[in-house]
Amino acid sequence: MNKVHITIDGIKLYVPENYTILEAAKEVNITIPTLCFLKDVNEVGCCRMCVVEVKGARALQAACVHPVSEGMEVFTHTPKVMEARKVNLELILSNHNSMCQTCTRSWMDCELQSLANKLSVDNVRFEGEQKKQPLDIGVSIVRDPNKCILCRRCVSACKNIQTVGVIDCVNRGFETKIAAPFNLSLADTPCVNCGQCINYCPVGALHEKSDIDKVWEAIYDPDKHVVVQTAPAVRVA
Ligand code: FES
Incomplete structure (x- = not known):
């Protein structure tokens, strides 16, 4: 394997040419x-x-996919980089149902939440339209698209690891979402309920169906596109 010389935050490295910047940074314990x-x-x-x-590049580059090259100089924590990460995170949060109190992935089991904590993002400056999409209550998996951050990890897990491929990314722009073909519920697809999509989801957009979900299932009408956010009243005899 050929190797290349690069510099990350002033540290000189000699790494395989098929490395990404992220992989190279890990070699010297730089966390991105x-x-x-x-x-x-x-x-x-x-x-x-x-x-x-990346010195000489016109725009910031995604370290996880950008390959290293001979003589490359990389800066991972400049003010410009830190501001861009914060803005990106705020934009993701601005269209995320932040019902963290009742989320299955709270507290600090949520990668989005812990990233917000690490980057000190405690305020979202962007207010705008939020997508309101129906829950998909399947046989044993519940999808809440309103918490989905469109990272596509579930799609990759379903397609590439489990070779099932019942969900994919559809539409474009603000309308982008993860869905089964023809917007079917997972329950109506060949989903094998392996739960790998849940394991790979960084947030609470997918979770195992619980007893409370069974209650929702009984009262919830996905055709009306109603997103239920409060618990039904319980009558005490
Ligand atoms: Fe690199 Fe998402 S773009 S981690």
Whole structure:
């Protein structure tokens, strides 16, 4: 394997030419935050949390997918990089149902939450339309698209690891979402309920169906596109 000389934050490295900047940074214990990236599973560079400055490049580059090259100089924690990561995170949070109190992935089991904590993002400056999408209550898996951050890890796990492939990314722009073909519920697809999508989800957009979900299932009408956010009243005899 050919190797190349690069510099990261002033540290000189000699690394294989098929390395990404993220892999090279790991060699010298430089931590670059990631969200969508999962080694050998999901390497699509879509969340932009791992952006870094590369000398001579016109724009910031995603370290998880950008390959190293001879003479490359990389800066991982400049003010410009830190601001870009914060803005990216705020944009993701601005369209995320932040019902953390009742989320199955809270507290600190949520990668989005812990990243917000690490980057000191305690305020979202961007207010705008939020997508309101129906829950998909399957046989044993519940999908909440309103918490989905479109990292595509579930898609990769389903397609590439389990070779089932019942979900994919559809539409474009603000309308982008993860869905089964023809917007079917997971329950109506050949989903094998392996739960790998839950394991790979960094947030609470997928979880195992619980008893409370069975209650929702009984009262919830996905055709009306109603997102239920409060618990039904319980009558005490
Ligand atoms: Fe690199 Fe998401 S972790 S783009």
